[in-house]
Amino acid sequence: xxxxxxxxxxxxxxxxxxxxxxxxxxxxxxxxxxxxxxxxxxxxxxxxxxxxxxxxxxxxxxxxxxxxxxxxxxxxxxxxxxxxxxxxxxxxxxxxxxxxxxxxxxxxxxxxxxxxxxxxxxxxxxxxxxxxxx
Numbered sequence: 001x002x003x004x005x006x007x008x009x010x011x012x013x014x015x016x017x018x019x020x021x022x023x024x025x026x027x028x029x030x031x032x033x034x035x036x037x038x039x040x041x042x043x044x045x046x047x048x049x050x051x052x053x054x055x056x057x058x059x060x061x062x063x064x065x066x067x068x069x070x071x072x073x074x075x076x077x078x079x080x081x082x083x084x085x086x087x088x089x090x091x092x093x094x095x096x097x098x099x100x101x102x103x104x105x106x107x108x109x110x111x112x113x114x115x116x117x118x119x120x121x122x123x124x125x126x127x128x129x130x131x132x133x134x
Contacts, residue, residue, distance in 0.1 A: 002068040005034025007061050028056045064092035
């Protein structure tokens, strides 16, 4: 699931050392506020956390972001816990910046490139003449 929203509050960074590998880890939980539906009156909020050090160093309260997250359920000593996992996080300002393609000048002695036209697929041609409602 991907949602656009804002970072409402950044919670304290936690860190430690893995008992299995001995590697250090650092995580930063934050409150993410978003509207699940465009016509919703009130925002929804979830606590997400990231282990990505680039995100930890650059995420600020009030920042508009697009975050993709999924959920996972796990059992521990007879109790069940839900966990939300981030699989993508991107700044809205960065996402809206589309790099403009610069026109390439032909190299001396090279042939100018002609645009490649894709032949129309039979499925698309049939869809134009098909009058079925499904």
